[in-house]
Amino acid sequence: MSTIAETPIQREHARTIYEKSKPGRRAAVLPDAGVPERPLEELIPSGLLRAEPPRLPEIAEPEIVRHYNRLSRRNFDLDSGFYPLGSCTMKHNPRLNERVAALPGHARLHPAQDPRRAQGALELMWLLQESLSEVCGLPHVSLQPSAGSHGELAGLLLTRAFHADRGETRTKVLAPDTSHGTNPASVTMAGYEVVKVATDERGGVEMDDLRAKIDADPDQVACLMLTNPNTLGLFDENIAEIAGLIHAAGGTLYYDGANLNAVMGQSRPGDMGFDIVHLNLHKSFSQPHGGGGPGAGPIAVSERIAPFLPRPQVVRRESDNGGGPSFDLDFERPKSIGRLRGFQGNFGVFVRSYAYILSLGADGLAEASETAVLNANYLKARLAAGRAGARLPIAFDRHCMHEFVLSGKPMKRELGLATLDLAKRLLDFGFHPPTVYFPLLVEEALMVEPTETETKESLDAFADAIERILAEAETDPEVAKSAPYTTPVRRLDEVKATRHPVVRQPLS
């Protein structure tokens, strides 16, 4: 199959912008200084000046535009097709949100503007805090963390501060073996030790193991980090009991909100007993992923955690002279863990997510989750009814929430096709593959999250593509093993890139 004809985009050899550079070309024309053109050495000691400017490309604007437009065509994106990447919630990114985020009152507002002259921005942040608080069922919100993992770190630092305030030092954080990789990484960064908790035959936390891990050293248990529904797409029915066990041991219960899209307006982490929740505004609340960010990871917390929230905190102050309320940044928070970053957080993301919440409203958010769950269960049923039923069985066979996990173990055993091969073959069919090889608990895992914004037709087309790939593999498994064929490049040598890293363009 590798002898098939090259597509036009494959013939387009990748050239970096530095390779298109030629001395003397330029795009920018700068304004005249309008002030005396004094030699730099008069103003700055020559020992502090650089001899040669950085070797940035020299290229005119039309070719810059062409270069990046060409590059853009070498990307697959959500606006081009179905993107069922599990745990990533690739839902539609409303363009309205981009428009309102770009208003000069938002986009050109300096973060150090006097709060009295940034009342609209602070009110927006306060309104978003209030909305997220209601969605989570927890009374206090900080918008500061920049993404989910930043929120996790915040949650663990809050836990540390909460215990320190009670004169306690605890060292262990429990997390299921199905948890997102960021969970254990955040635990280490926050100075804790990870204790893995097993998964039971229904896909939930193994209660006996949890009890054993707590009982081994209850005074050392700082926190249990969970996502619910978990990374198998299953709601942990024992959550109330789990919360009781952790709280009895004196620990906090942390909710990884990566999977919140299953439960908006349906069930609330606060009501489940969670103390600290992070939300991924770039998942459930429609901020575009941008090819790897930006996002935002606000945290919602219970009363007992609130004194420790990062500062500054947006607060609303009632008028004492009959006027309307005003909004301010509160820095006077003596128990605060402090800042997690500069200024107030990823405000542009807050604008988009608040616009999304205003657009959907209470019923729309609930309907979004309901449809996300419907779509996931429908796709699961469609797949189970075809060849995937035997070759790619569901890892835990019960109704799922917003995503589900298949195991490619029989497919690999019977057809010699690894999950990776299936994923790569899906690229030729115009689909982004599901998340692969995660959670680690499931052999040859495929984690599928369709989201609510996909049509039934898209789900059917995806199920049909899986069916065709499996049928094709029954007669010729080599096709998928060498896939993809139609993408701008074919399978890449990742080992080479790590063994002998070339991480920048060499320039002469």
Next chain:
Amino acid sequence: MTRYTSATPDDRAEMLAAIGVDSTAELFEQIPEPLRLGRPLALPDGLSEAEVYERLAALAARNADAEEQVCFVGAGMYDHYVPAIVDAITSRSEFLTPYTPYQPEISQGGLQVMFEFQTAMSELTGLPVSNAGLYEGPSSVASAGYLAMGATKRRRFVVSRGVHPHSRETLATYSEGYGAEIVEVGLEGGLTDAAALAAAVDGETAAVILQSPNFLGAIEDVEALGAAAKEHGALLVVACDPMTLGILKPPGECGADIALGEGQPLGNRLDFGGPSFGFFCATEAQIRRMPGRIAGETEDVDGRRGFVLALQTREQHIRREKATNNICTAQALNALGAMVHLAWLGREGFRELGELLVRRTAYARERLAAVEGVELLHEAPVAREFAVRLDAPVAAVLDHCAERGIAAGYPLGREYPEHEDGLLVAITERRTREQIDELAEAIEGAIAGFHAHGAFVGSDRGEFVSDSDTKSPSEAPVA
């Protein structure tokens, strides 16, 4: 049917039949009944697109942005001109809407942008290895601290008071977690006290952390200050303003092991503080300890050039608790904006912009220093920002200027109580000589008015609830 979903009643019926349930409620039965919300969220009903736009436009109108006020505020984020091609390229669906490039065959565009960006940041900082970006500036400083602990097996940071207060506070927040100690070294004449720094660094020091230009705008002699780090085997970490790196000696040529900073000045709007990005560059020795994504060059099975996420064995999704950092989603789109801006400026334009900033800043600094009641807070060389002392309450001068449509600068008092009378003034290519003259006149008027009347006539301070920075109207002296 609500917003952004497509399932019609017929679709729903067919889908439920295929699942084998009568209603979606059955699917939610796995949530124990007491934990089901059972009521609508206490949020307003959804609005039409036009209504949402109007609502948000009304909020935006209550902010004094840089189109309404001439902005001399910096402190890490600057009102630069972002060229139109940045918006055109970053708003393309193909860049705006993909996830992190986990499937490289269909992500070559984004991966190549990362590679180009890494090359640009490596050029700017003079260090061979760059990642594809972190959240923003201050948390990048905290990530450098974490790297330094891993590299040196030591737990103490020596940090200049010239490092951005947000960076120092963020480093302190993280240090509570990963268990590090911070020793702060003060400033003398606007610059890090070299003798105090040398005395503070010892065999327990994991990193010496500097910023140049520092928070007060002064250009540090990084090479000289860094000698203490070299002597004791500590890493030298330098935070820098990327817009100055067209003219200032890059950290890599001054002995820095890590150079990092807030990327907003490159191709990113102010956005009230974010999203922007942090850049993070290091020596080859640190490549396997770097935080964040790194794109690397490789080949496909047919020998075509291609790019992948390299060195993923550092990262959380592979290494979990042994990862070099917990970062996952970062700021890829913002880094693209920076790359396009840098390509637009180009090698010559980037240097010219640096020179323009230095010259206009020199003009502004001299112009303000000539104003009665204004003196320089320090005389150290500066690039694009400088600090002055005002012979009148800073908050009141800021109010006076605000009424004249000028955001005069960043008050230093909250974070530098020793400079209660200090104001930090930033210059970009958008700040013209005429605007600088207007700033000088406004400050002159404010100070003269204060001394003539002991207060400010026509101040708007009574119109707002005062924040903790400003006296309430009742406390202000009456004219």
